[in-house]
Each structure stands twice: as C-alpha cells, then as structure tokens.
Amino acid sequence: MARLNLLEETRFEKLLVTVYPDKQIASVKVAERIARLIRRKQEAGEQAVLGLATGATPVGVYEELVRLHKEEGLSFQNVVTFNLDEYYPMQPDAPQSYVTFMNENLFDHIDIKRENIHIPDGTLALEEVVTFCLNYERQIEEAGGLDLQILGIGRTGHVGFNEPGSAPNSGTRLVTLDDLTRRDASRDFGGKENVPTKAITMGIGTIFKAREIILMAWSGKKAPIIKKAVEGEVSGEVPATYLQLADNVEFVLDADAASELTRFDTPWLVKDCIWDEMLIKKAVIWLSNTLRKPILKLTEEDYNNNGMAQLVTERGPAYNINIHIFNKLQHTITGWPGGKPGADDSQRPERALPEKKRSIVFSPHPDDDVISMGGTFIRLIDQGHDVHVAYQTSGNTAVWDDDVLRYMEFAIDLENSLGRDSSELQTVYDNMRQFIQQKQPNQVDTQEIRNVKSYIRKSEAIAGARYAGLPDSHIHFQALPFYESGKTSKYPVTDADIELTMELLQQVKPHQVFVAGDFADPNGTHIVCFNIIAESLRRLKQTEDWVQDCWVWMYRGAWHEFKPYEIEMAVPLSPLEVIRKRNAIFKHQSQKDTPVFPGDDSREFWVRAEQRNRETALQYDNLGLADYEAMEAFVRWHF
Template sequence: MARLNLLEETRFEKLPVTVYSEESVAAQKVAQHIAEIIRKKQAANEMAVLGLATGATPIQVYANLVKMHQEDGLSFKNVITFNLDEYYPMRPDAKQSYVTFMDEHLFSHIDIPKENIHIPDGTLPKDEIADYCLDYENKIGELGGLDLQILGIGRTGHIGFNEPGSAPNSGTRLVTLDDLTRRDAARDFGGKENVPTKAITMGVGTIFKAKEIILMAWSKKKASIIKKAVEGEMSGNVPATYLQLSDNVRFILDEDAASELTRFNTPWLVKDCVWDKPLIKKAVIWLSSEIQKPILKLTDEDYNNHGMAQLVTEVGSAYDINIDVFNQLQHSITGWPGGKPNADDSQRPERAEPAHKRSLIFSPHPDDDVISMGGTFIRLVDQGHDVHVAYQTSGNTAVWDTDVLRYVEFTIDFNKSINKDTAELEKVYDRMRDFFKIKQPNDVDLEEIRNVKAFIRKSEAYAGARYAGLEDSNIHFMALPFYETGKTVKNPVTDIDVEQTKALLQKIKPHQVFAAGDFDDPHGTHIVCFRIILEALTQLRKTEEWTKDCWLWMYRGAWDEFETHEIEMAVPLSPNEVHRKRNAIFQHQSQKDRPVFPGDDEREFWVRAEQRNRETAFNYHELGLANYEAMEAFVKWKFQDEK
C-alpha cells in the first residue's frame, strides 16, 4: 500500500526524485555515494571515472569529500575525473576558470594525481577545438565510460553548458551561451559584458553514456526549472528534460528546489491531505486563480472538479470555506502597519498598543529599504512612529568605476573653488585612474576606491531616508565586517557581525523589526543579513524582556514577492504614495538606469518594485477584494517559542 501511495504522489514526475530536508543533508548523501563508488573500485583494483560539475551546487559535496579524505582516509589515487565544461576563451589561472574552481574546492585538498584530472582547455585556438573535443570523448570511452556523472541545472534548463536547442545526441563541442546564463554569471565576472559568450561542454549524448547520473539542485531559484525538467514534456527548449530518457538518472533536491513539484505545491491533486488552516488558504486561493473566479463565487462543484472534494467533505461547504479564507485575506489588509491606535486589533496584523512604536528597518544594501517597503516606511513615519533604518552593508561593490572618478573630480574642483590645497587628492585620483586602466574583472579595488564607492552609497541612503522623513539621528550605517572584503565573494559571518547587530537592537529596543526576507537574492547578501538579525534576536530573547514584545516582519520586493497565501500584512498604497516611494528610490542615483549587478531582471529597481506592488494588489482584487493601486506585503517570522 505504501508503494502505491508513493506512485500516486509522484505520478506527475517522469524520472526518480529524492528530496532531502536541506542542502547540507543532500550534499552529504551524494558525497557518501561517490565515496562508496571510489572504495568499491579500490577493492577491485580498478579506476573510478567521475564526471564532475562546477558552480554553487556541488560545493558542499566537494567539501564533504575533502573532509572524508582528511578525516576518514578516503584516497583519490584511483580516481580519474572529467569536468563537464569550461568557458571559452579562459585562462586556467583566471579567477573565474573552472580549473581554479576545482582546485579551490576539491583537487588541491586531496591526493588525486594531477595527470588524472581532465578539464576542457579554454586556451585552444578555435581551429583545434573540434579535434580536442573528439579526443576528450575518446579518453572517456577508452576508460570504459563514466561511472558517475554529477550535474547541476541552469535556469535555462541547461546541463553542462548544453543550452536550449541542444540535441539529445550532441557530443563534446564549442557552444554559445544563453543570455540568461551569462546574466547569472555576471557577478563572478564583474558584469555581464565580461562573461565569455562561448564555452566548451560535454554534450547531452556524452552525459547519457555515464553508468549513473545524479542531478542536484538547491534553493527556490531552481524550483521552476526543476518542475519543467521533472514534470514537463521533453523539449530542446529545456535540455534537462532529455534526462527523462535515461534509466540511470536520479534527481537529488532540497525542499526548496522541489517546492514547485505537484506533490509539494498542490498536493491535493495527487493525494489525500491533512487540511490545516494554511493549506486550506493556499488551496482556495489556487482554485480561485485556476478557474478565474472570485473566492466568494466558488462552488462545491468547483472544488469537486479540481481535486478538492476531500476538503468540502471533511471541512464543510464551499460557502463556509470561502467566507473563512476571504476574511483571512481581508484581515491582512491594513493602512496602519504600526497598528491602529484605539482599535480592536484582534483581527488586525499588528497590535494597537503601544500607539507609537519604535520601528527598526534593516536594509541589507543601502537601497533595499525604499525599494522593497518604501511606501510602508513613509507611512510609518507619517503616522508618528519612531522609525529607524539600519543599512547593514556599504554596498560598495555595486558602484561603477566611472562614478568614482566623477565624484573625485567634483571634490577636487570644489576644494579648488574654496582655495584648499588639492595636491594629495590629485595624487590619489591619479592612482585611481592608473588602477582602472589595468583592472581586470572582479579585481579588488584599491582601498581609496572602495571608500569612495561606500561614500556614494552612504550619501544616497541618507537622501532616501531623509526623503522618507527621517532625522539623521535615526539613520544607522553598520558596514558589517562580513561584507567588507572588496570582493563579490564575502567572508563568513562572525560573532562581530552578530554583536554589532545586538548592540543596535539593544539601543533602540524596537517593537517592530523589518528585515529583507527575499532569499532568492542572487548575490546571497539578503539571506546572510537576515540570519545575522535572526541570531541576534534569538540570543537577546533568552535574556531581555523587551524582545518578547518585538515582532519581526519580513519584506520582499527587490528580487521576488511573497505568494498571496503567505502574506500576513498587506499595506495598500495610493497613487500618491506610489509616486513618493518612486522618488525615494530615485535618490539612489548610482543604482538607476543600469545597476552594476541587476541579476536576471534588467528592469530598473523602481520599475520592478512598482510592478510587483501592483501585481500584489491585482492578485487581491482578482480574488474578490478591493481594488487598490498597489500593495506592499509582509510575513511575520515565528520564533521557535512562538510556534
């Protein structure tokens, strides 16, 4: 019976999928499997031939293998590796090369013979590439093929660098990279314009010859493409769907990457559910959107015809369910994000008391506050709350080099205008210009340059917060140490980051904390900053009484938005408030028009924010609620002792 239930749950899935609670658990399982292959081959006095991948996905797998080598004596002397791909052209000693990547994360830490390592050569003349690729395939064949090929998946659905349009029988070859792939790699190269347009990659047909294939994916960023690869029709538009043809493939996912698979996203379509309140809310909103009817017009027949007959059988009539979910949505809407004074707050998202709250907005970068919750920010100030904003990082990697020269030139001219000596400043300016002439993508800037970039972002943050109505005394610049590397890759978080955050919290003792909860930020800064806040509050909750009255609200907007069923506070914005929010964002001139790191969305930040806010309001209206101009959305974090 259990097997039949599993088949029912996975009937939408066209290949085997194993889901683990989190990336670290999944990566450990994959590493253990690789170790088993190596040891089995060692026992038989044979070579283990492994196909390896690069990118963020396999990093923890490699870390586990290194740990097994160092602590458990796992030897790699009988291992031969073939990497999937390499950018072209690419020097092997470049920071962005996969030779460098593999050395940093695996090869330099284990005892694999260097002659056993094979990575496509990004330095070849073009007319030699075809013969080289054929030789690469022949070497794999002469060794009896790959015992295991591990894969990641790109958001285009590429495996290796087999982009949309690749043939299922394609071999190792030179390819042209998809624009989305290059945008995703932009941060590693200091901008998309520096990302190579081509790469050498094993083909889909090469991958298929492996005796075993494991495709790994972590995080919600990969959820939509995983759904297409696992449940979609086979198509050259999503090369990973070709893996459905293989009898030797497994997908290993964490819960976030699996979250859009039918059995997790809409489980009522595949099995009987335990209908708790959040699942009912999600299902009813889904049904309303699916058949494009307002919630209050849904009927028992609608429920029965869309896999939700169990719900009306167990819980009650469609009428009662509709009213309950509609009321939940209605009660999430508030024009009083700090709570409405002297009002019944039993069905409001925020408390009525104290009437004037201390509100602390944490902004990972110097513009996330106004981009993501600028309307709410302004409203909190207008409604008389004691609002503070804390900029957690300097954001100094996201300023164009040309802006640095422009600001320094202005400073030189200003000093001259007041008869102030500029000799030393002009020397610094000359050093900057000389450095920019030889600067390579992602080189660490000179300290003076990093400082100027930080000053630019700081002055803009002041302007934005002042426009929202804050006094300078309520504007805090933290410059958390983990970020201040000058590199796109940041240092690990330390106790210093947490203690600095605790000190600010203790100083303000806020009733409300707002923090960026859009963990799909492609640069990872948002989730790091959120974890610092969470750790600081968790520690303080053990000893300080005021924290029991401190609520933590998560906002999104710069990169993503909460699903409607997740939203617990929706703050409607009038057309005038949308305009004021836009003006607050405009204070961040260095991020306008074309930011340094736009992610995969090339719209300006203010455009993204307005369109997302309007979409949230539209979604509420489509469900049968009032028609607002725009809405900013929030979800309340539940601490362990509140769950």
C-alpha cells in the same frame, strides 16, 4: 499500500526525485554515495571514473568529500575525473576558470593524481578545438566510461553547457552560451560584457553514457526549471528533460528547489491532504486563480472538479470555506503597519499597543528599505512611530567606476573653489584613474576607490531616509565586516557581524523589526543579513526581556513578492504614496538607469517595485477584495 500511495503522489514526475530538507543534508548524502563508489572500486582494484560539475551547487558535496579524505581516510588515488565544461577562451589560472574552481574546492585538498584530472582546455586555438573534443571522448572511453556523472542545472534548463537547442546525441563540442546563462555568470566576471560567449562542454549524449547520473539543485531560484525538467514534455527547449530518457538517473533536491513540483505545490491534485489553515488558504486561492473567479463565487462543483472534493467533505460546505478564506485575506489588509491605536486588534496583523512603537528597518543594501517597503517606511514615520533604519552593508561593489571619478572631480573643484590645496586629492584621483583604466574584470578595487563607492551609497541612503522623514540620529550604517571583501564573494560571517547587530538592537529595543526575507539565492547578501539578525535576536532573547515583545516582519526585494497565501500583512498604498516611494528610490542615483548588477530584469528598480506592488494589489482584487493602487506585503517570522 505505501508504495501505491507514493506512486500516486509522484505520478506527474517522469524520473526519480529525492528531496531532502536542505542542501547541507543533500550534499552529504551525495558525497556518501560517491565515497561508497570509490571504496567499492578500490576493493575491486579498479578505477572510479567520475564526471564532475562546477558552480555553487556541488560545493557542499566537495566540502564533504574533502572532510571524508582528511578525517576518515577516503583516498582518491584510484579516482579519474572528467569535468563537464569550461569557458572558452579561458586561462586556467583565471579566477573564473573551472580549473581554479576545482583546485580550490576539491583537488588541492585530496590525494588525487594530477594526471587523472581532465578538464576541457580553454586556451586552445580555435582550429584545435574539434580534435581536442574528439580526444576528450576517447579518453572517457579508454578510462572505462563514467561510473557516475554529477550535474547541476541552469535556469535555461542546461546541463553542462548544453543550452536550449542541443541534440540528445550531442558529444563534447564548442557551444555558444545563452544570454541568460551569461547574465547569471555576470557577477563572477564583473559584468555580462566580460563573460565569454562560448564554452567547451560534454554533450548530452556523453552524459547519457554514464552508468549513474545525479542532478542536484538547491533553492527556490531553481524550482521553476526543475518542474519543467521533471514534469514537462521532453524538449530541446529544456535540455534537462532529455534526462527523462536516460537509465539510472536521479534528481537530488532540497525542499525549496522541489517546491513547485505538483506533489508539493498542489498536493490535492495527487493525494488526500491534511488540511491545515495554510494549505486551505493556498488551495482556495489556487482554485480562484485557476478558474478566474472571485473566492466568494466558487461552488462545490468547482471544488469537486479540481481535486478538492476531500476539502469540501471535511470542511464544507464550499461557501463556508469561501467566507473563511475571504475573511482571512481581508484581515491581512491594514493601513496601520504599526498597529491602529484604540482599535480591536484581534483581527489585525499588528498589535494596537503600544500606540507608538519603536521600529527598525534593516536594509541589506543601502536602497533595499525604500525599494522593498518604501511606502510602509514612510507610513510608519507619518503615523508617529519611533522609526530607525539600519543599512547593513556599504553596497560598495554596486557602483560604477565612472561615478567614483565624477565624485572625486567634484571634490577637487570644491577644494579649489574654497581656496584650499587640492594637490593631495589630485594625486589620489590620478592614481584612481590610472587603476581604473588598467582594471581587469572583477579585479578588487583599491581601498580608496572602495571608500568613495561606500560614501556614494551612504550619501544616497541618507537622502532617501531624510526624504521619508527620518532624522539623521535614526539612520545607522553598520558596514558589516563580512561584506567588505571588495569582491562579489564575501567573507564568512563572524561574531563581529552579530555583535554589531546586537549592539544596535539593544540600543533601539524595537517592538518591530523589518528584515529582508529573500531566500531564493542561498549565497546572496539578503539571506546572509537575515541570518545575522536572526542569530542576534536568538542570543538577545536569552537575556533581554524586550525581545519577548519584538515582532519580526519580513519583506521582499525588487524581484519577487510573497505568494498571496503567504502574506500576513498587506499595506495598501494610495497613488500619492506610490509617487512618494518612487521619489525616495530616486535618491539612489548610482542605482538608477543601469545598475552594476541588474540580474535578469532590465527594468529600473523603481519600475520593478511599482509593478510588483501593483501586481500584489491586482491579485487581491482578482480574489474579490478591494482594488487598491498598490500593496506592500509582509510575512511575520517567529524566532
């Protein structure tokens, strides 16, 4: 019976999928499987032939393999490896090369024989590539074929660098990279313009020949493409769907990457559910959106025809469910994000007391406060709360070099106009200009340049907070040490980051803390900053009484909003408040027009923010609630 239930749950899935709670557990499990293969081959006196991948996804697997080698004696003497791909052209000692990646993350830390390592050669002359690729295929065959192929997946659905349009029988070859793939790699190269347009990759046909294939994916950022790869039709537009045709393939996912699969996203379509409040809310909103009917107009027939008969049977009639969910959504809407004085707060998202709250907005970058919750930020100040803002990082990696020279030229002109000696500034400027002219992609800036970039972001943040109505005494710049590497990859978080945050929290003793709740990118600054705040509050909770009365509200950044069923506080904005928020964002001049790291959305930040807030308001309107100009959304975090 259990097996039949599992088959029913996974009936939309066209290949084997294993889901773990998080990427750490999943990575350890995959590493254990690799270790078992290596040891089994050792006992038989055979080589273990591994196909390896690069990128953020397999890093945890490699870390665990290194641990197994150093602490449990796992030897790699009998291991032969073939990497999936390499950028072309690419020097092997370049920071972005996959040779460098593999050495830093695995090969330099284990006892593998260097002659057993194979990585596509990015230094070849163009006319040598075809011969190299044919030889790469022959080397794999001569080694006995791949015992196990490890894969990640790109947002285009590529495996290796087999982009949309790749043939299922393709072999190792030179390919042209998809624009989205290059955008995703832009941070590693200091801009998309520096990302190679081509790569050498194993083909899908080569991957298919492996005796075992494991594709790994972590984070909600990968959830949409995972759904297509697992549940979609086989198509060259999503090359990972070809894996549905392979023997002995398994997708290993964390919970976030699996979140859009039918059994997790809309489980009522595949099984009987335990109907808690969150699932009921999610299901009713889904039904309303699917049928394009306001919640209060949904009928029992609508429920029965869309996999939700069990809900009506257990919690019905349908109209009672409709009223219940409609009221829950209505109660999330408030024009008083700090609580409404003198009001009954039993059905409101925030407490009425104390009437004047101490609130602190933590902004990972110097503009997240106004981009993500600028309307609520201004509303809290207008309503008389004691509001502070804390800019957690300098944001100095996201300033154009041209802006540095422009500000330095301004400073020199100012010194001259005041009759002061500007020769020292001029020397610094000349050195900066020379460095910038010779700067290599992703090269770390000099300390002077990094300082000026920090000053630019700081001055803009002050201007934005002042425009919102905040006094200078309530504007805090933390410059957390983890960020100050000068590179897109940051230092590890240490107690220094946590202690700085604890000190500020102890100083303010807030009733409300607003934090960035963007977790789609597991290596992003936002989640690192969130974890620092979370750990600081956990530690303070042991000794500080005020923490018991502190509520933490999460907001989202400029790209994605919370789902309607997740939202616990929705703050409506009037047309005038939308304009005020826009003007606060405009104070961040270095981030206007084209920012240094735009992601895959070419719109300016203020446009993204306004359209996202408008879309949230439209979702509430479509569900049958009031039609507001815009809405900012929040979810409470319980620590």
